[in-house]
Amino acid sequence: MAGPSVQSLKLPLTGNDAAAYAMKQVNPDVVAAYPITPQTELMQTFAEYVHDGEVDTELITAESEHSAMSACVGAAAAGARTMTATSANGFALMWEVLYIAASLRLPITMTVVNRALSGPINIHCDHSDSMGARDAGWIQLYAENPQEAYDLLLVALKAAENHDVLLPAMVMYDGFIISHTMEVVETLPDEAVREFVGPYKPAYAMLLDKKPFTVGPLDFHDYYFEHKRQEIEGMLHAPAALAASAAEFEGLTGRSYGPLETYRADDAEVIMVALGSTAGTARYAVDALREQGHAVGLMKLRTFRPFPAAEIAAALGGAKCVVVCDRVVSFGAFGSPTFAEVRSALYEVPERPLVINYIYGLGGRDTGPDLLEQAFEEGLRVASTGEIKEHVGYLGVR
Amino acid sequence: MPDDVLEIRWHGRGGQGVKTAAMLFAEAAFEGGKFIQGFSDYGPERSGAPIQGFTRVSDKPITLHNFITEPDVVVILDPTLLGTVPVAEGLRPGGKVLVNSSRDPAEVAAVLGVDASQVYVVDAKTISLEVMGRDMPNSPMIGALVKVLGTVELPWVNETFEKKFGAKSKTVVETNVAAIKRAYDEVRGTSK
Numbered sequence: 391m392a393g394p395s396v397q398s399l400k401l402p403l404t405g406n407d408a409a410a411y412a413m414k415q416v417n418p419d420v421v422a423a424y425p426i427t428p429q430t431e432l433m434q435t436f437a438e439y440v441h442d443g444e445v446d447t448e449l450i451t452a453e454s455e456h457s458a459m460s461a462c463v464g465a466a467a468a469g470a471r472t473m474t475a476t477s478a479n480g481f482a483l484m485w486e487v488l489y490i491a492a493s494l495r496l497p498i499t500m501t502v503v504n505r506a507l508s509g510p511i512n513i514h515c516d517h518s519d520s521m522g523a524r525d526a527g528w529i530q531l532y533a534e535n536p537q538e539a540y541d542l543l544l545v546a547l548k549a550a551e552n553h554d555v556l557l558p559a560m561v562m563y564d565g566f567i568i569s570h571t572m573e574v575v576e577t578l579p580d581e582a583v584r585e586f587v588g589p590y591k592p593a594y595a596m597l598l599d600k601k602p603f604t605v606g607p608l609d610f611h612d613y614y615f616e617h618k619r620q621e622i623e624g625m626l627h628a629p630a631a632l633a634a635s636a637a638e639f640e641g642l643t644g645r646s647y648g649p650l651e652t653y654r655a656d657d658a659e660v661i662m663v664a665l666g667s668t669a670g671t672a673r674y675a676v677d678a679l680r681e682q683g684h685a686v687g688l689m690k691l692r693t694f695r696p697f698p699a700a701e702i703a704a705a706l707g708g709a710k711c712v713v714v715c716d717r718v719v720s721f722g723a724f725g726s727p728t729f730a731e732v733r734s735a736l737y738e739v740p741e742r743p744l745v746i747n748y749i750y751g752l753g754g755r756d757t758g759p760d761l762l763e764q765a766f767e768e769g770l771r772v773a774s775t776g777e778i779k780e781h782v783g784y785l786g787v788r
Numbered sequence: 789m790p791d792d793v794l795e796i797r798w799h800g801r802g803g804q805g806v807k808t809a810a811m812l813f814a815e816a817a818f819e820g821g822k823f824i825q826g827f828s829d830y831g832p833e834r835s836g837a838p839i840q841g842f843t844r845v846s847d848k849p850i851t852l853h854n855f856i857t858e859p860d861v862v863v864i865l866d867p868t869l870l871g872t873v874p875v876a877e878g879l880r881p882g883g884k885v886l887v888n889s890s891r892d893p894a895e896v897a898a899v900l901g902v903d904a905s906q907v908y909v910v911d912a913k914t915i916s917l918e919v920m921g922r923d924m925p926n927s928p929m930i931g932a933l934v935k936v937l938g939t940v941e942l943p944w945v946n947e948t949f950e951k952k953f954g955a956k957s958k959t960v961v962e963t964n965v966a967a968i969k970r971a972y973d974e975v976r977g978t979s980k
Binding site: 400402428513514534535564566567568570571572573574667668669670671673674756757758759 | 790811814815818823824825826827828830849850851852853854855857
């Protein structure tokens with residue numbers, strides 16, 4: 391790959407700063423939102439851009455997240471490029487409208503700053519909010535750091551708006567751990583972002599199209615199924631649209647964003663799977679164990695929806711044991727969501743790895759390399775003995 | 789944790805600018821071309837409650853995303869935390885402790901249970917009161933830390949204050965820069 395074609399500007403930004411900056415450069419037609427920690431600073435910063443005239447966005451300060459997402463649906467149906475952001479309980483309050491946005495094929499782009507769902511009440515990170523919405527029909531990308539919070543929002547927006555897809559997209563990053571952590575972020579010039587996302591061309595626009603049409607009428611046993619089948623088709627086109635968007639973005643920046651990323655995994659006997667900021671921490675655990683002579687590696691899962699099953703099978707198929715770490719619990723399920731889907735993706739691999747699951751970090755419980763090394767050590771034991779003691783374990787719980 | 793990352797843990801109380809100090813020091817390092825992280829531990833936000841901030845500085849990208857539990861340096865903005873909060877917990881062997889205090893380094897070291905050679909003190913409270921007219925120890929502590937570490941340089945700090953606050957108030961920049969310089973000059977350990 392050639393180097394970046396555009397000169398970037400390095401800035402010290404938190405995850406929230408980075409997402410707000412990307413939104414500013416996109417300059418969406420409409421943003422409707424309601425504040426909730428740890429998303430609040432993102433919307434506060436964006437509201438300052440609106441106030442200072444740096445964007446000409448219509449900012450709708452709704453009275454709840456249900457209303458915010460409803461306003462997004464209305465705006466997007468009218469033909470506006472629409473964005474928003476939320477976290478945790480606010481995200482939960484959007485729930486029924488999430489499905490409506492997807493089924494109406496409205497490419498709304500949303501940042502979800504991951505935070506534990508109450509109760510008990512907790513403002514810190516886990517993935518219980520966005521993981522609960524994995525079947526809502528949205529594209530879901532998990533960012534590792536402020537750089538990805540910025541980059542993936544742009545990549546996701548372009549893929550969502552692709553007329554073969556026309557589905558909303560959410561980009562996640564970890565509450566506080568990323569949202570409130572300042573790191574070095576390479577930003578594109580405004581013109582480069584505007585050129586990348588291009589002028590908005592809605593497939594259907596109630597207020598712009600000459601021919602009137604109805605949005606969201608009754609749809610019973612006569613056609614509902616066909617419309618759902620079309621929605622599925624949109625999601626089936628998402629991998630290609632994400633790949634095309636990411637390829638164009640890579641041309642601008644030199645940064646490559648596939649559905650997953652591996653680290654020292656080629657010859658690894660044990661591969662950990664992690665999402666979000668923990669993937670970064672896990673690299674240190676990999677390095678420490680590699681130094682001790684253990685063949686371990688990492689697979690960072692970036693795209694959760696559409697789930698990249700074939701790529702996962704290719705990335706993990708050579709391992710003896712796969713350790714899936716998930717920052718969410720799925721009560722009553724056989725393991726966490728990522729565990730269940732990764733394990734399923736490996737079913738037809740010729741020499742199936744054994745797969746174990748660790749639930750970690752709920753409610754923001756600090757997760758350092760030492761904890762992840764514990765998970766790796768159990769993975770190494772499973773790899774050498776061929777025996778799983780427990781499919782699901784808990785990392786760092788007292 | 790890793791040898792090629794400088795890890796700083798800041799301790800203070802809500803209202804003393806602990807989070808701001810952790811972020812500003814990171815931004816100053818950024819001005820000097822370093823890779824950085826600046827963040828803090830968000831608890832119930834109460835004035836006076838013990839607060840921790842964190843700064844990482846490296847010449848390479850930093851992908852760790854956990855709290856700093858084995859710091860190279862601990863910076864204590866409020867001397868009343870000594871003996872109350874385990875501020876020196878996890879301090880790396882040979883690590884440094886910088887305290888806002890008018891006492892001697894050896895006295896402070898005895899309270900902390902570390903070697904006197906590891907401790908540096910600066911009377912950030914007095915500097916802050918005299919230069920800025922209020923007890924806001926975070927800026928002077930940044931100046932003292934610049935001297936103790938040598939990793940981040942004073943002009944980078946000054947540039948950071950200019951960029952962040954220059955448009956709002958020249959006085960804010962000038963008084964902070966003056967307090968930072970004075971703390972840089974006045975910080976003392978056992979060897980100097």
